[in-house]
Amino acid sequence: MSKQINVALIGNPNTGKTSVFNALTGLNQKVGNYPGITVEKKEGVCKLPRGVKAHIIDLPGTYSLNASSLDENVVIELLLNKKDKDFPDIAVVVSDVENLKRNLLLFTQIKDLEIPTLLVINMADRMSYKGISLDIDYLEEHLQTKIALISTRKGQGIDNLKNLIANYKDLSITPCLNASEIDRDYFDSLRKAFPNQLLYKLWLVITQDVNFGKTDRNEIDAVANFKTKSKGDLKRLQQKETIKRYQFINNVLKKGQTIDISQAKDLRTKFDRILTHKVWGYVIFFFILLTIFQAIYDWSSVPMDFIDSIFASLSEWVKNMLPDGAFTNLLAEGIIPGLGGIVIFIPQIAFLFLFIAVLEESGYMSRVVFLMDRVMRRFGLSGKSVVPLISGTACAIPAIMATRNIESWKERLITILVTPFTTCSARLPVYLIIIALVIPEGRILGLSYQALTLMLLYLIGFVTAVFSAYILNKILKIRSKTFFVVEMPNYKLPMFKNVALTVIEKTKSFVFGAGKIILAISIVLWFLASYGPGDAFNNAENIVKSEYASQHLTKEDLQQKIASHKLEHSFIGITGRAIEPVIRPLGYDWKIGIAIVSSFAAREVFVGTLATIYSVGSDEEETIKNRMASEVNPILGGPLFTFASGISLLLFYAFAMQCMSTLAIVKKETNSWKWPVLQLVIMTTFAYIVALIAFQFLK
Amino acid sequence: MQDTLAHLKRGEKGIITDVSSIHIPLKLLEMGCLPGNSVQLVQLAPFQDPMYLNINGTHLAIRKETASHILIEKIGHE
Numbered sequence: 001m002s003k004q005i006n007v008a009l010i011g012n013p014n015t016g017k018t019s020v021f022n023a024l025t026g027l028n029q030k031v032g033n034y035p036g037i038t039v040e041k042k043e044g045v046c047k048l049p050r051g052v053k054a055h056i057i058d059l060p061g062t063y064s065l066n067a068s069s070l071d072e073n074v075v076i077e078l079l080l081n082k083k084d085k086d087f088p089d090i091a092v093v094v095s096d097v098e099n100l101k102r103n104l105l106l107f108t109q110i111k112d113l114e115i116p117t118l119l120v121i122n123m124a125d126r127m128s129y130k131g132i133s134l135d136i137d138y139l140e141e142h143l144q145t146k147i148a149l150i151s152t153r154k155g156q157g158i159d160n161l162k163n164l165i166a167n168y169k170d171l172s173i174t175p176c177l178n179a180s181e182i183d184r185d186y187f188d189s190l191r192k193a194f195p196n197q198l199l200y201k202l203w204l205v206i207t208q209d210v211n212f213g214k215t216d217r218n219e220i221d222a223v224a225n226f227k228t229k230s231k232g233d234l235k236r237l238q239q240k241e242t243i244k245r246y247q248f249i250n251n252v253l254k255k256g257q258t259i260d261i262s263q264a265k266d267l268r269t270k271f272d273r274i275l276t277h278k279v280w281g282y283v284i285f286f287f288i289l290l291t292i293f294q295a296i297y298d299w300s301s302v303p304m305d306f307i308d309s310i311f312a313s314l315s316e317w318v319k320n321m322l323p324d325g326a327f328t329n330l331l332a333e334g335i336i337p338g339l340g341g342i343v344i345f346i347p348q349i350a351f352l353f354l355f356i357a358v359l360e361e362s363g364y365m366s367r368v369v370f371l372m373d374r375v376m377r378r379f380g381l382s383g384k385s386v387v388p389l390i391s392g393t394a395c396a397i398p399a400i401m402a403t404r405n406i407e408s409w410k411e412r413l414i415t416i417l418v419t420p421f422t423t424c425s426a427r428l429p430v431y432l433i434i435i436a437l438v439i440p441e442g443r444i445l446g447l448s449y450q451a452l453t454l455m456l457l458y459l460i461g462f463v464t465a466v467f468s469a470y471i472l473n474k475i476l477k478i479r480s481k482t483f484f485v486v487e488m489p490n491y492k493l494p495m496f497k498n499v500a501l502t503v504i505e506k507t508k509s510f511v512f513g514a515g516k517i518i519l520a521i522s523i524v525l526w527f528l529a530s531y532g533p534g535d536a537f538n539n540a541e542n543i544v545k546s547e548y549a550s551q552h553l554t555k556e557d558l559q560q561k562i563a564s565h566k567l568e569h570s571f572i573g574i575t576g577r578a579i580e581p582v583i584r585p586l587g588y589d590w591k592i593g594i595a596i597v598s599s600f601a602a603r604e605v606f607v608g609t610l611a612t613i614y615s616v617g618s619d620e621e622e623t624i625k626n627r628m629a630s631e632v633n634p635i636l637g638g639p640l641f642t643f644a645s646g647i648s649l650l651l652f653y654a655f656a657m658q659c660m661s662t663l664a665i666v667k668k669e670t671n672s673w674k675w676p677v678l679q680l681v682i683m684t685t686f687a688y689i690v691a692l693i694a695f696q697f698l699k
Numbered sequence: 700m701q702d703t704l705a706h707l708k709r710g711e712k713g714i715i716t717d718v719s720s721i722h723i724p725l726k727l728l729e730m731g732c733l734p735g736n737s738v739q740l741v742q743l744a745p746f747q748d749p750m751y752l753n754i755n756g757t758h759l760a761i762r763k764e765t766a767s768h769i770l771i772e773k774i775g776h777e
Contacts, residue, residue, distance in 0.1 A: 064729045102731050102757050232721065239719070242728045268758070269741075278745040370760045374746040383749065407724070483724045483765050488751060488758040 004053045006086055007046075007165055010075060010110065011094035012103050013061035014363070014489035016122045018042075019152035020094050021058040022497055024162070031505055039074050040401075043086075048166040057086055063102070065109045065204055066238060069404045076208065079113055080201055090168035091117045097127055097134075098490065100257060104143070104249045105242070108176045111144065112200035116171035118146055118164055125151040131260035139256040144172040153495060177248045179203070182240040186229065207234050271491050275364065281371050288364075292355045292393075293455050296428070300347035304432075307347075308625070311340030330526055337611035338522025342515050342604060349425045350507050352394040357502040359390075361494035369486050379466050380473025381418075382411040382484060389415075389465060392422035393458070395510060396662045400669055407485070410478040414469050416669060417679060420662055421465035421655070423458045425510075426603040430653050431457055433607055437629055438646030453650075460654055513661070517602050522612045525572065525598060529613055532570035540566045572613065586652065586688070587645030587695040589633065600658045644698035648691040655687035702773055704750070704766035707740040713771035714738070715754075720768040727765070731755045738771060 011017040021029070025044030034041045042058040059078065060071035067073040078084055079091070091110050095103030100121065110117050119139075127133065140147050146164050150157030180187035180199060190202055206228075229237070274280050315332045322328040359365050365387060373383025384406045392399035399419050406412040423431075431454060439453050536543070544562045553561070567573050576590030583593045595609040614627040631640040657663070663676040670676075707713060715736050718728060731754050732738075741758065742751040748763040 063726060066725055066729070068724075068726060099757060101755070102729075105729055235721070235725065236719075238725055239728055242725070243733055246731070246733055272742060272751075276742050276744070276751065281745075366760075370742075370744055370749060370751055373760075373762070374744055374748050483722075483727075484749065484760075484762045485724060485726050485730065485765075486749075486760045487730070488760055490758075 004055055005089040005165075005168065007054045007056045008078065008086075008088035008091050009056060009058045009094060010091055010106065011061060011120075012063050012096075012099070012106060014487060015061075015094050015096040015099070015103060016152055017061060017094040018058060019495060019498055020092075020120060020122060020150070020161075021056065022501055023152050023155070023158050024054075024056055027501075029501075031509065034074055039071050041074075046162070048162050050166060052166045054165060055086075057088075062106065064106055064242075067208055068407070071404055073208075076204060079110065079115065080204065088115060090165060090171065091115045092120055092165065093117060094120045094122055096123045097121050097132055098123065098130055100134075101246075101249055101253055104253075105245055107143070107145075108245050108248065109200075111173075112175045112177075112179055114173045114175065114198060116168050116173055118148065118168070118171060119143060120148045120150060120161060122150055122152060124149045124157065125154045131262065133258050133260075135256045139252065142252045142256065143176055144174050146171060175200070177245065179241055179244065182237055182244055186237075207238055268490055272367070272488075275367050276371055281367070285368055285371065288359075290455075292352070293458060294451065295351050295355070296348050298451065300351055303347040304344050307344045308340065311336060311343070314340075326530075329530065330523065333530075334522050334526025334612055335519065338519055338525075338608045339515070340608070340611065342511060342608065344607075345425060345429055345604065346507060346511060348428055349394065349510055350503055352425055353503045353506045354499065356391050356394060357499045358494045361492065361498060363489040363491045365390075366486055366488050370488065373484065379469040380411065380414045380476075381466070381469050382406050382408065382415070384484070384486065385411065385415040385469075388419050389422050389462065392419045392424060394425050394506070396420045396422070396424050396659065397665050398506070400662070400665050403669070407483050410473075410476060413478070413670065413675070414472045414476070416666055417472060417675060418465040418469045420657055420659070420679065420683065421461050421468065423461040423654070424603075424659075426659065427457075427653050429604050429607045430599075431650060433625055433628065434641065434646050434649055436625060437641040438643050457650060457654055460651075464655065517605065517660075521598050521601060521605055522608055525594075525609055525612045528572040528575070529567060529570050532566070532573070534569070536569040537566060540569065567613070585695070586691045587642070587648050587699070589631075589640055591631070592640075592649070596652070596658075601660050603653060603658050606653075644695050647698055648695035651694050652687045652691035655683055655690055657683035657687075701770050704738065704740075704752070704769040704771050705763050707738070707750075707771070707773070709740055709743060711773060712737060712739045712775065713773045715769060715771050717770040718768075722768045723765065727759075727761065730759055731757045732769065737774075 009017055009021055021042065021044065024046040028046070029042060029044030032041045032043075033039065039060060044056050044058075046054045046056055048054050057078075059075045062072040062075050065076050065079070067076050078086060078088070081087060093103070093107045093110060095107065107117065107119060121134070134149075136147050136149065148157055148161040148164050150161055152158075180203075187199060187203075191199055194202055275284060315336045318332045318336065319328060322331070359368075368386050368390075369383040371383075372386045376383055376385050385403070388399040388402045391402055396419050399422070400416050403412050403415045403419070406415060435450050435453050439450050442449050444452070532538070541562055544558070544565050548558065548561065568577075572594055573590065576594045579593045579597065580590045583590075583596070588596070591610065591613050594613065595606045598609045599606040610628060614631075628641060629639065632638070633640045633642075633645075657680045663680060666676040666679060667673055701716075702713065704713070704715075715732060715734050715738055717734060718732060723732070736755040738755070739753045740750060741753050744751070744760075749760045750763060750766055751758070751760045752766075
């Protein structure tokens with residue numbers, strides 16, 4: 001424990017910083033949140049030479065220490081706060097060999113904070129390919145640092161990097177340049193007013209737009225003899241600072257780096273010519289989306305059926321093996337079917353995150369942003385809204401967090417508000433099971449009706465999102481700066497390790513996050529379904545027996561009648577029938593009603609709830625789907641899940657705002673209850689009306 | 700009239716001369732959009748907007764509106 005050091009990984013986006021993190025920590029990493037905010041905090045542990053242990057934090061990517069978003073702010077807040085328990089003993093700045101000049105801007109800023117700083121130059125394997133050569137000794141001398149030349153793709157240089165980190169005490173803490181030269185008088189007065197503070201740190205605190213919480217901002221305003229500057233003046237000084245830093249960097253690189261352009265091979269231009277083409281660009285994008293949906297539907301159906309049947313037999317096995325009693329019933333009828341309802345999505349979620357990770361890693365996502373910006377702007381969105389709208393097909397929560405890099409507040413707010421319309425993976429199990437029940441099998445043009453229905457539902461979600469954005473854009477009276485800067489990174493072959501770790505991490509957090517809610521709800525539901533008040537429930541056996549005394553029912557049929565009588569008079573049955581009048585016009589019975597109510601916690605609870613309700617009292621080993629198919633409509637007779645009620649249910653789930661976690665994240669990101677409440681009310685009312693119309697027309 | 704970045708045609712190059720307008724975000728400067736640096740229009744999105752640029756080796760896309768505040772001197776085709 002004594003020798004653990006804090007290492008902060010810092011760097012521009014697209015430099016392979018996360019690859020370095022993965023190479024250092026492997027599976028010894030965890031993802032959490034910074035306290036109070038929803039920025040992802042990635043940390044891990046790495047063993048260094050000579051028994052030194054390193055605690056490594058992968059900080060959000062940033063181009064400079066002038067934060068323009070919550071994510072970037074995390075970086076500065078950590079670097080400025082020496083009391084933070086994560087305050088780095090060493091800052092490792094990750095850069096990539098092709099964009100060294102731009103990456104060094106951040107490096108020189110961090111050097112000014114007098115933290116031991118190490119420069120990592122990643123993607124060294126591409127140097128000869130790009131005709132770049134570096135004079136490492138020269139660079140080390142003039143940048144006053146040590147340089148680790150590595151390639152995470154080839155796994156080269158990692159041991160050397162670990163060695164350099166372990167010897168962090170040898171690193172220089174002298175700044176590369178004197179930033180205060182941009183305005184000597186101003187910086188002199190700053191120094192006089194705060195003699196005990198690091199000058200560059202003061203400058204950063206003064207210039208940040210973002211609120212720094214406890215960091216010394218108040219102190220600065222409080223000192224009387226210090227003349228503050230206007231915002232415009234400060235911005236001009238920041239521009240001057242940036243220019244000065246680039247002058248320094250250009251001078252260093254003039255000698256330290258040579259680029260032979262004739263040696264450079266350029267794949268970018270070739271790919272860009274097709275992928276951002278005004279026709280082919282869109283066609284390719286469409287086909288990529290098509291492939292994703294096909295994969296989610298077709299490729300994951302086999303493992304899903306497998307999981308479904310495993311949980312059904314597990315329930316059965318528990319019932320047979322454990323002694324009869326309330327606990328066995330709770331396990332077999334409450335917990336196991338409830339858990340089955342979540343584990344079953346793992347294949348699909350994994351596929352979704354896999355595709356999204358590949359699109360991001362390869363650099364293709366930026367091209368989509370570029371292609372879509374003009375189109376999206378017509379609807380009050382930004383090209384960058386495409387990323388949340390696509391990742392919203394996995395889960396609205398990370399999607400809403402992904403809106404942070406949208407610069408304009410209005411465009412960002414609209415994106416946050418409409419993202420929950422996109423078909424998230426929690427809707428999938430509901431869609432899949434209902435589609436399987438009510439849409440006939442069969443194919444048209446090689447595509448199955450069922451897959452087409454699913455695609456149509458995705459399309460409806462997307463169109464609704466865009467259309468409501470259009471309306472919001474007209475209604476919302478918000479003026480905000482609209483600017484838009486997006487880096488177009490080089491195309492890269494996604495690294496297996498990075499993609500695999502992302503998929504594992506995201507799937508895990510989804511399953512455990514949703515799993516907890518589902519588990520709790522299914523236990524509660526089981527209790528409500530297994531117990532009831534009064535004679536009608538407790539005396540069910542006698543009531544049913546005397547009712548059917550004249551008919552000669554088999555023992556099994558009688559058991560069935562008793563079970564359903566009990567369910568109807570249990571706590572859940574009573575509640576369900578109380579809300580039935582509201583949902584009957586949509587074609588649902590009280591059991592579906594209960595499932596809808598409980599799925600306001602999270603949509604995927606729907607299937608788990610029905611599974612729990614149906615399995616209470618039934619002895620046979622049955623899959624969820626078969627149980628649902630055999631449900632009978634209490635009023636009309638015939639199957640409960642018909643084409644009309646099925647479509648109505650699908651549409652209800654397409655539009656309704658049923659996810660507490662999303663509402664919580666919207667509250668956090670917009671910093672007000674107004675927006676999540678509006679979302680909940682408007683989306684759910686709309687869902688009800690559409691489902692009502694659909695059922696009444698199709699009935 | 701002074702040329703701005705928004706006047707570049709596909710493949711054309713220029714040298715940035717002035718970025719002092721308050722409509723230019725600092726982030727853009729940090730990415731290398733500074734006086735004296737070369738800039739080339741790599742590609743235009745459909746509807747001529749946004750613009751895909753190569754500024755001194757950094758590839759990025761910005762909207763035409765922002766581009767119209769960045770003054771340049773054209774140096775013609777490559």
